Amino acid sequence: MKNKSLVSINDFTKEECLRIIELAGEFEKNPVQDILKGKVVATLFFEPSTRTRLSFESAVNKLGGRIIGFSETASTSVSKGESLKDTIKTVANYSDLIVMRHPIEGSARYASEVSMVPVVNAGDGANQHPTQTLLDLFSIKKTQGTLENLNICMVGDLKYGRTVHSLLIAMSDFNATFNFISPKTLQMPSEYKKLLDEKGLKYYEHEEIHDTFKHADIVYVTRVQKERFSDPIDYEKVKNAFIVKNKMLEGTKPNLKVMHPLPRVNEIDTDVDDNEKAYYFQQAKNGVYTRQAIVASILGLI
Amino acid sequence: MKEIKELKVNAIKNGTVIDHIPAKSLFKVISILNLDKIDTHVTFGTNLESKRLGLKSIIKISDKFFENDEINKIALIAPEAKLNIIKDYNVVEKKIVEVPDNIVGIVKCVNPKCVTNHEKITTKFKVVSKQHVSLKCHYCEKITEQENIEIY
Numbered sequence: 135m136k137n138k139s140l141v142s143i144n145d146f147t148k149e150e151c152l153r154i155i156e157l158a159g160e161f162e163k164n165p166v167q168d169i170l171k172g173k174v175v176a177t178l179f180f181e182p183s184t185r186t187r188l189s190f191e192s193a194v195n196k197l198g199g200r201i202i203g204f205s206e207t208a209s210t211s212v213s214k215g216e217s218l219k220d221t222i223k224t225v226a227n228y229s230d231l232i233v234m235r236h237p238i239e240g241s242a243r244y245a246s247e248v249s250m251v252p253v254v255n256a257g258d259g260a261n262q263h264p265t266q267t268l269l270d271l272f273s274i275k276k277t278q279g280t281l282e283n284l285n286i287c288m289v290g291d292l293k294y295g296r297t298v299h300s301l302l303i304a305m306s307d308f309n310a311t312f313n314f315i316s317p318k319t320l321q322m323p324s325e326y327k328k329l330l331d332e333k334g335l336k337y338y339e340h341e342e343i344h345d346t347f348k349h350a351d352i353v354y355v356t357r358v359q360k361e362r363f364s365d366p367i368d369y370e371k372v373k374n375a376f377i378v379k380n381k382m383l384e385g386t387k388p389n390l391k392v393m394h395p396l397p398r399v400n401e402i403d404t405d406v407d408d409n410e411k412a413y414y415f416q417q418a419k420n421g422v423y424t425r426q427a428i429v430a431s432i433l434g435l436i
Numbered sequence: 437m438k439e440i441k442e443l444k445v446n447a448i449k450n451g452t453v454i455d456h457i458p459a460k461s462l463f464k465v466i467s468i469l470n471l472d473k474i475d476t477h478v479t480f481g482t483n484l485e486s487k488r489l490g491l492k493s494i495i496k497i498s499d500k501f502f503e504n505d506e507i508n509k510i511a512l513i514a515p516e517a518k519l520n521i522i523k524d525y526n527v528v529e530k531k532i533v534e535v536p537d538n539i540v541g542i543v544k545c546v547n548p549k550c551v552t553n554h555e556k557i558t559t560k561f562k563v564v565s566k567q568h569v570s571l572k573c574h575y576c577e578k579i580t581e582q583e584n585i586e587i588y
Contacts, residue, residue: 142577144577217555217556218551218554218555219555237549238549238550238551238554239547239549239550239551239575239576239577239578240550240551240552240573240574240575240576240577241551241575243551243574243575244551244555244557244575258551258576259549259576260549261576261577261578262577325579
């Protein structure tokens with residue numbers, strides 16, 4: 135994986151994903167090292183994302199690397215009208231690796247083509263966010279002991295949620311069974327269901343949570359955003375139907391974990407937080423180890 | 437020449453005849469094949485009657501023979517185009533166009549948030565279906581379906 139950009143989860147083979155997960159486990163055991171000493175990582179955030187940026191910066195700092203970059207574009211040449219190409223080509227001169235978040239879809243692929251150093255996509259609009267997917271896979275492997283044959287419930291906005299799409303693609307290599315629970319207007323797009331059909335995997339669609347968690351190993355929750363509804367009345371009707379509450383976890387499997395890419399608003403009731411099945415904060419912590427594994431392997435240091 | 441019908445466009449001695457182009461796509465075909473920059477004789481007729489297409493166009497290009505890769509670029513806008521290769525006034529070969537596996541340039545990505553619609557970038561697509569043409573953008577990974585194909 136040395137010098138290979140990470141733009142889309144589709145670029146990584148099953149074996150490469152497994153290798154990152156394995157390395158993330160090693161970094162969890164030994165998170166403070168100085169293998170990135172003398173390396174400079176640029177974090178270019180063309181739109182704000184506190185968690186992803188801090189997680190990357192924490193990962194690099196713990197390994198002894200240095201960070202340069204920006205967290206919004208107002209104080210940069212981008213606000214003067216500089217093209218993405220020029221920004222990337224310039225920053226590539228100053229750094230060994232570029233981590234980029236950009237609101238425009240496909241911008242990370244383009245950056246990887248014009249950059250002299252590898253690019254890690256930290257989210258390009260609604261398209262891809264592969265480091266999130268890899269940390270989700272690491273979290274699933276860590277809590278379930280395996281990625282094979284799991285029952286996965288995806289809850290919330292399944293139409294626009296890029297994290298659930300990438301996770302679906304990744305888990306489709308591991309014989310997963312899926313339950314999709316969403317408002318009718320925010321159902322899983324047909325292209326992803328088609329992919330599951332082609333791979334012969336089972337999936338079920340539901341419009342309410344009801345007893346769908348009973349056989350689940352993973353419940354993956356995403357936020358139903360008000361701005362996705364053209365009619366506010368439609369939003370009011372469904373907004374409370376997709377809130378995960380502590381009592382819904384009664385009678386579920388002991389190995390069940392509730393995951394969420396964060397930020398959470400109200401879609402997981404705070405009464406779930408103390409349940410040992412709540413895993414979203416540890417999931418965020420796993421992001422640091424996963425990003426250590428990604429940065430170190432792309433820089434060819436492990 | 438054995439054509440019985442009256443010729444709407446003069447015959448050529450050597451070269452390529454592209455027939456059955458939908459009339460509305462004529463100038464796009466000319467542009468995609470760079471026929472506006474060629475220095476041999478090019479003649480065309482447009483809004484000719486066609487049983488299959490309603491109104492069709494025909495282009496005759498003297499002393500020009502296309503590679504398959506080159507001619508297949510027009511498959512997206514003239515899928516039923518037929519080529520006659522002419523040598524000494526006789527048709528020596530007939531070809532049909534085929535949708536290629538990859539499309540570079542020509543088509544605009546349907547996704548308004550795609551980077552190709554924001555920066556000066558040549559579009560690239562993988563053809564994921566040829567029957568009902570559907571193109572997957574190399575950059576934003578969104579699908580542009582046949583009915584949404586917009587030519588630059």
